[in-house]
Amino acid sequence: xxxxxxxxxxxxxVACLAGIGTIAYGLRRRRPAALRSGAHYALVALAxxxxxxxxxxxxxxxxxxxxxxxxxxxxxxxxxMYKIATLWAALEGSILLWVLVLTLYVGGVVWWFRxxxxxxxxxxxxxxxLAVAAFFFFLVAWPADPFATLADPPAxxxxxxxxxxxxPLMVIHxxxxxVGYVGFTVPFAFAVAALVTGRLGEGWLAQTRxxxxxxxxxxxxxxxxxxxxxxxxxxWGGYWAWDPVENASFxxxxxxxxxIHSVMVQERRGMLRIWNLSLLLATFALTILGTFLTRxxxxxxVHEFTESTxxxxxxxxxxxxxxxxxxxxxxxxxxxxxxxxxxxxxxREATFLGNNLLFTGFAFVVLLGTVFPLLVEALNGxxxxxGAPYFDRMSMPIGLALLALMGLSILLPWRSGSMGLLRxxxxxxxxxxxxxxxxxxxxxADGWVALLAFGLAGFTAAASIRQVVRSVRRQGLVAGLTGxxxxxxxxxxxxxALAVGFVASQSYSTQDEVRLAVDQSATVAGHTVTFLGxxxxxxxxxxxxxxxxxxxxxxAVHHPAVTRFxxxxxxxxTPSVDTSLRGDVYMTLLDVGSEPGDGVLLRVIVRxxxxxxxxxxxxxxxxxxxxxxxxxxxxxxLLEQSQGDETTVAAAQAPEPEAEPEPAPVGxx
Amino acid sequence: xxxxxxxEGPDTAEVRRRMHPARRYGALAVIVAAVGIxxxxxxxxxxxxxxxxxxxxEAVAERAELGDRRFRLQGRVVPGSVSDDGxxxxxxxxxxxCTAAGVEHRGDPPELFDNPWIxxxxxxxxxxxxxxxxxxxxxxxFRSDELIVKHTNEYEADYGDxxxxxxxxxxxxxxxxxxxxxxxxx
Numbered sequence: 001x002x003x004x005x006x007x008x009x010x011x012x013x014v015a016c017l018a019g020i021g022t023i024a025y026g027l028r029r030r031r032p033a034a035l036r037s038g039a040h041y042a043l044v045a046l047a048x049x050x051x052x053x054x055x056x057x058x059x060x061x062x063x064x065x066x067x068x069x070x071x072x073x074x075x076x077x078x079x080x081m082y083k084i085a086t087l088w089a090a091l092e093g094s095i096l097l098w099v100l101v102l103t104l105y106v107g108g109v110v111w112w113f114r115x116x117x118x119x120x121x122x123x124x125x126x127x128x129x130l131a132v133a134a135f136f137f138f139l140v141a142w143p144a145d146p147f148a149t150l151a152d153p154p155a156x157x158x159x160x161x162x163x164x165x166x167x168p169l170m171v172i173h174x175x176x177x178x179v180g181y182v183g184f185t186v187p188f189a190f191a192v193a194a195l196v197t198g199r200l201g202e203g204w205l206a207q208t209r210x211x212x213x214x215x216x217x218x219x220x221x222x223x224x225x226x227x228x229x230x231x232x233x234x235x236w237g238g239y240w241a242w243d244p245v246e247n248a249s250f251x252x253x254x255x256x257x258x259x260i261h262s263v264m265v266q267e268r269r270g271m272l273r274i275w276n277l278s279l280l281l282a283t284f285a286l287t288i289l290g291t292f293l294t295r296x297x298x299x300x301x302v303h304e305f306t307e308s309t310x311x312x313x314x315x316x317x318x319x320x321x322x323x324x325x326x327x328x329x330x331x332x333x334x335x336x337x338x339x340x341x342x343x344x345x346x347x348r349e350a351t352f353l354g355n356n357l358l359f360t361g362f363a364f365v366v367l368l369g370t371v372f373p374l375l376v377e378a379l380n381g382x383x384x385x386x387g388a389p390y391f392d393r394m395s396m397p398i399g400l401a402l403l404a405l406m407g408l409s410i411l412l413p414w415r416s417g418s419m420g421l422l423r424x425x426x427x428x429x430x431x432x433x434x435x436x437x438x439x440x441x442x443x444x445a446d447g448w449v450a451l452l453a454f455g456l457a458g459f460t461a462a463a464s465i466r467q468v469v470r471s472v473r474r475q476g477l478v479a480g481l482t483g484x485x486x487x488x489x490x491x492x493x494x495x496x497a498l499a500v501g502f503v504a505s506q507s508y509s510t511q512d513e514v515r516l517a518v519d520q521s522a523t524v525a526g527h528t529v530t531f532l533g534x535x536x537x538x539x540x541x542x543x544x545x546x547x548x549x550x551x552x553x554x555x556a557v558h559h560p561a562v563t564r565f566x567x568x569x570x571x572x573x574t575p576s577v578d579t580s581l582r583g584d585v586y587m588t589l590l591d592v593g594s595e596p597g598d599g600v601l602l603r604v605i606v607r608x609x610x611x612x613x614x615x616x617x618x619x620x621x622x623x624x625x626x627x628x629x630x631x632x633x634x635x636x637x638l639l640e641q642s643q644g645d646e647t648t649v650a651a652a653q654a655p656e657p658e659a660e661p662e663p664a665p666v667g668x669x
Numbered sequence: 670x671x672x673x674x675x676x677e678g679p680d681t682a683e684v685r686r687r688m689h690p691a692r693r694y695g696a697l698a699v700i701v702a703a704v705g706i707x708x709x710x711x712x713x714x715x716x717x718x719x720x721x722x723x724x725x726x727e728a729v730a731e732r733a734e735l736g737d738r739r740f741r742l743q744g745r746v747v748p749g750s751v752s753d754d755g756x757x758x759x760x761x762x763x764x765x766x767c768t769a770a771g772v773e774h775r776g777d778p779p780e781l782f783d784n785p786w787i788x789x790x791x792x793x794x795x796x797x798x799x800x801x802x803x804x805x806x807x808x809x810x811f812r813s814d815e816l817i818v819k820h821t822n823e824y825e826a827d828y829g830d831x832x833x834x835x836x837x838x839x840x841x842x843x844x845x846x847x848x849x850x851x852x853x854x855x
Contacts, residue, residue, distance in 0.1 A: 365711065372715065383722035385741055390718030394711065513757045590757055590776075601757055603776075 002067050005055035005147040009140050012048030015041045016134035023127045032118030039110045039117045039126055046107040049100045060086050066153040069146045075159035077541035082165040088174045089160040092146035099136045101182040124193035132185050135317055143309045162565040162572045169229040173222055177249055180219025181287045186211035188284035191277050195328035200335050202267050210628050216256050217624030223249050224617030235573035235588045237605040242391040247370045248290030251363055255283040258359035265349045268414055271338040281325035288318045346417040351409035358402050365394045403499055406492055407460030410467050433459030453503040461496045464489040487627025494619030501612030509607045517599035525606035527585050528553055534592055542566045548589050548600045552578050560589040583608035726768035732795055739794045742811055747803050748785035762802055767844035771800035771810040790817040
């Protein structure tokens with residue numbers, strides 16, 4: 001398997017380099033046949049990546065401990081599902097997964113543009129994607145080789161880190177994060193292609209929108225599922241700790257979210273071109289920076305303590321990406337001038353600009369907090385960490401302002417609105433917002449920040465629902481619920497649910513630690529927990545589980561537990577969570593007395609409305625799908641629009657001697 | 670879909686020209702003020718929320734300087750030093766570079782510390798209280814409420830004992846007598 005895997009990796013690397021060379025030759029000599037055959041190398045690279053991942057999975061499933069990665073991260077007793085997931089349990093395997101996802105995207109782009117492979121814009125985009133793929137193939141070929149073998153293979157391995165084999169979400173969440181992270185390579189590649197060819201109209205944006213949305217939606221789902229995993233598994237009762245790994249995934253999400261809003265301003269008005277390109281390039285660069293921060297070992301994190309040799313290479317690659325991006329933007333600055341300006345602050349584009357400033361400001365705040373320890377250590381050698389209070393305090397006003405702008409932007413028209421129009425459209429949402437504050441206060445909520453958040457949430461939810469209702473009335477149920485606008489509104493409703501869940505669960509949680517003997521009860525925030533006894537059992541893979549049977553409110557029996565994995569001494573707490581729409585009761589087993597009469601020490605946390613975080617995440621995923629579902633219709637519409645755009649822009653800016661002429665699009669499948 | 674051509678609007682320079690100078694400078698002043706306030710808040714919040722990392726030996730040497738400031742203490746749990754008061758507080762000793770410190774940690778299961786020499790990072794502050802340690806006595810104990818356990822992925826052939834044997838080579842080079850004493854302890 002090691003030979004097969006290594007061979008596949010080398011074939012993939014060679015295919016990428018051959019593809020780059022062939023496309024470069026085709027572009028230079030203007031040979032369409034070379035451009036088309038260059039794309040075929042991308043498919044060879046995809047096949048090689050599938051083969052390499054297949055070889056690794058086979059090695060994991062067959063417990064082939066002659067491969068060091070398998071010996072270090074798997075065990076014969078590891079359950080099947082987690083054996084498969086061991087591929088991304090450590091550095092080398094996760095980079096191999098990155099290669100697979102990236103080549104799948106490259107293959108997808110080749111198929112999507114199969115009738116336009118000789119288009120220079122598509123060719124440059126493919127060349128860029130193949131260059132990125134070549135870098136990652138190189139990483140798994142040498143510095144992060146997952147197929148390195150052991151001269152003296154052990155008979156057994158330790159298995160994956162216990163935290164990675166304690167919940168099914170760990171199987172899904174990293175894959176979704178990778179699909180999101182890596183997916184931003186596609187719009188990045190097209191942005192580079194647009195800059196190189198000088199075809200800077202809105203055509204390339206239209207052609208990559210689906211890919212951007214897939215990346216954004218996957219990243220969103222990956223982040224939310226990661227938070228859910230943290231909540232369900234780690235036993236601390238929280239879901240977001242501003243850990244460097246969390247921040248690394250959040251940063252491209254912030255700039256990506258800013259982009260999917262501001263791109264609408266460019267599509268409608270032709271404005272913000274430099275801004276949009278910068279956001280896209282920054283989003284991709286942040287995925288590389290995030291990988292460097294979390295995979296190089298420069299920052300301590302609860303997720304990863306890896307110290308690896310790929311750190312300097314990732315940092316160098318990040319430097320190249322930034323340098324190329326900035327260089328291209330400066331080179332094409334003249335062509336990127338906006339043909340118009342924002343006419344009125346009471347317009348949708350003005351609120352989008354506001355939300356963009358907030359999103360990028362937020363990204364700056366998170367980036368600064370994440371890399372500040374590195375900067376300080378580099379400057380004066382002091383080692384420090386930035387605690388959660390920094391992120392919490394800074395994100396609160398930004399979050400509130402974003403919530404407000406989210407509602408306002410829906411109510412304002414493009415180009416120019418008026419106070420009268422805003423008053424008329426905001427009437428019902430404002431009433432809903434006011435009533436939300438009143439209802440929250442009557443239910444016992446206090447604190448101006450939380451009440452303001454509930455009010456803004458009500459306002460934005462009403463504004464979003466108003467938009468969906470108008471759309472359904474105009475176009476019918478199916479057409480009215482699909483497409484960018486309605487899909488976007490469903491995403492906004494998801495954000496509102498998430499915001500309410502976040503504010504309520506952060507502001508009104510109650511926590512207590514209680515020591516209980518058998519049949520003894522305690523009450524925490526109105527919930528009664530009764531300890532029934534301790535149970536010992538052996539789970540999959542020989543794990544020893546010590547659980548406490550706890551009856552909640554005289555009803556269901558829960559089993560918060562501590563699990564010991566055979567090859568890891570550190571026990572892993574497994575909380576038990578009673579979930580309802582009103583709130584969760586979260587129970588963690590802290591201590592089991594050594595004598596039978598000692599009882600147990602339980603931590604009980606009552607968190608209101610926390611389930612709305614996950615419902616909100618689900619709504620965001622559904623909204624994203626609805627926004628991209630009518631792909632063919634939307635793509636055709638956008639392409640038709642982009643043809644007009646190119647003409648209009650070309651007319652406005654002619655002559656553009658450096659820019660290549662835009663050929664008539666052959667069509668999008 | 671709105672397919673209105675997008676060149677009908679006034680260009681940016683035209684918009685700027687039409688704006689009254691007083692309004693233009695007013696807008697500029699608002700932007701500068703907003704950026705200034707944001708930068709001030711950013712720097713101040715960052716200053717308040719930073720926590721220093723110290724290895725045990727550094728934290729002990731700089732105790733006067735650190736005072737009651739919250740910081741992150743890093744070291745390895747001394748085997749046999751873990752005790753539990755049954756009310757959620759676990760006491761143990763951390764060691765690094767031959768210096769030990771007493772820690773009283775609240776909020777995590779005591780089993781977490783059962784692994785000899787497991788590397789951990791605790792967050793808290795010094796508190797004045799006499800404590801007996803493997804290396805002598807100390808006048809302060811570190812009270813922590815947050816813990817990060819470093820899960821190592823290093824593989825050892827005899828994996829059943831791998832956690833118990835993770836004392837890195839050279840850990841007792843500067844204090845072989847402490848290593849001997851601890852090895853002899855039950």
